[in-house]
Amino acid sequence: MKKQTIIVRIEISTLINRDGKVNRRKMDRLAMVLTNLHNSGKLVMVVSSGAIVLGSEKLKLQNVPDSQLEMQAVAAVGQAELIRLYQHYFDEYNQIVAQVLLTSDIIHHPQRVKNTRNTFNTLMDMSIIPIINENDPVSTADIEFDDNYPLALLVAKIAQADFIVIKMDLNGKYMIVPRGNIRALIVDGETELQEKLESFCNVMILEERKPEVEFPASIGEIVF
C-alpha cells in the first residue's frame, strides 16, 4: 500500500512570540508531532515560511524591508536561520531534515518538475523530512511577503500528496485539506491532528466537491 504523503504548511509567525523570539515549546511540540507522524509511516514534507521574518530579526532591522532587493538579501540571511531552527528542534527527536529551495516558475518546466519529484522521493526513501521554502534570493517573481500557500499547493502537486495540513494559528489549530478538496477539516491540537489524519486515510468520501469548512479569505481556494 502506498504511503500517505502529507504536506505540512507552517507559517513561522505562528511560532514566534511577541518579542520576536521563537517559542521553544511550540517548535519542540511541532518537531515531536511531525516526527511521530513520520514514525507512524506517513511521508511528511514541510513547506515553511519565515525567512524574511527571521532574517529581519537576525539583522536587528527596525522595519520589515520594503524593496525587492532588500527583501531578497534579508531572505538569504533568514533562510540559513530557518533551516538551522528546524534542524535543532528535529535533532532532539533524532529526525534528519533537508533544505529544499524552489522557485515557483518550476511549474513551467516539466523536466524540472520531474527532477524535483525524484529528489523528494529519494529524500523520503532515506527517511528524511524535507523543509521546503521559496528560493527568494534568486527568484525573479515578486516576493509575496511570507505567503506561501501557492508554494504548498505546488509542492503538493509535484509530490502527488494526499493531504495538505495547514497550521492555522498560535493555538494549535490545524486545517486538513485532502486531495480533491472534497472535505476539509479543522482540528484542535496535535493529538487530534494525528488521529484525524489516520482516520481520514481510511475513509474515502466521495460526496459533492464542497469543503466542509469555509476557507478563510486569506487562504483562498485550495484545490490540488
Add this chain to the structure above:
Amino acid sequence: MDYRDVLKNKHRIVVKIGTSSLSYPNGRMNFHCIEKLAYVLSALRRRGVQVILVTSGAIGVGAGRLGLTVKPQELSKKQALAAVGQAELIKIYQKFFEEYNQTVAQVLLTKDVVNTPSRNQNAKRTLIKLLDMDIIPIINENDTIATYEIEFGDNDTLSAMVATLLDADLLVILSDIDGLYSADPRSGVPAEIIHSVSEITPEVEQLASGAGSSFSTGGMVTKISAAKICLKDGIDCIITSGSDPAIIFDILQGKEIGTHFIAGHEKMINHV
C-alpha cells in the same frame, strides 16, 4: 476478600514495556506512548512510589533508524542495531521524562551479572542508590554485547529477575494483549480474561501456549514464566495491554485490569 486491594499499597514497582507498545510496526518509536509512560511513571515517583522501567525496542529502533525493514539474522548486525537503537531510545526517554522534571538513568544488564552473587549485589546497590536519589532507572538487556550464554533472550524474564533482585513488590508487564485468556480469542469459542491466578499450574501454562490451537502469542509463554518467577518470590504480577500506560494508575487503585498473578496464596483461584 478482594485480592486486588494489595495493589493499593505498592512501594517499589517494576514496569516492563514491550516493543509492540513502544514502537510502530516499522520499529520507529511511538511518541504518544512514550510521552504517556513518562507522565505516568513521573507522577508515581512524585507520589513516593519507587519505579523501575524495563524497556525493549533497541534493535527495532536501530533498524528503523537505518531504514531496514527486515530484522537481520546475523548476530553482529543485530548487536550493531542494538547499539544504535539503545542510544536513541535512551535519548528519547530522557527528553520525555525531562518534561516532567524526572531524571532517568540507563542500566544495561546481562544474565551473568544477575545470576552471579557478587556481581548482582553490586548491581542491586547501584539500582537502590538510584532509587534513593529519586531517579528512575531504565533497564534493558545489554544486547550489544550479549551472546547466547549470557543473554536472557527476552525482557519478560529480565523484568522478573530485576523484580526479585530488588525486592520489588509488583511487576507490571505491558504488552499487546489484555491478559491471559481462557481460550483463544480468535477461535470463535467464547473467551474471557482470567482476572486472577494464584498458582501457575500445568493448566495455566497450557492456556498460555495455546495447546490445541494456533494461538501462541509466543510472548505469553515468557510472560507466564516471568509471573512464575515473581510468585516464587512473593511478588505480585499483572499482565495487561500497554496501549495506554495510564492503565498503571488503575492497576494501583486495585481495579480489575488484566490478569493478576497473586503472590502468597496456596490455592488456585480462577475468577472469570
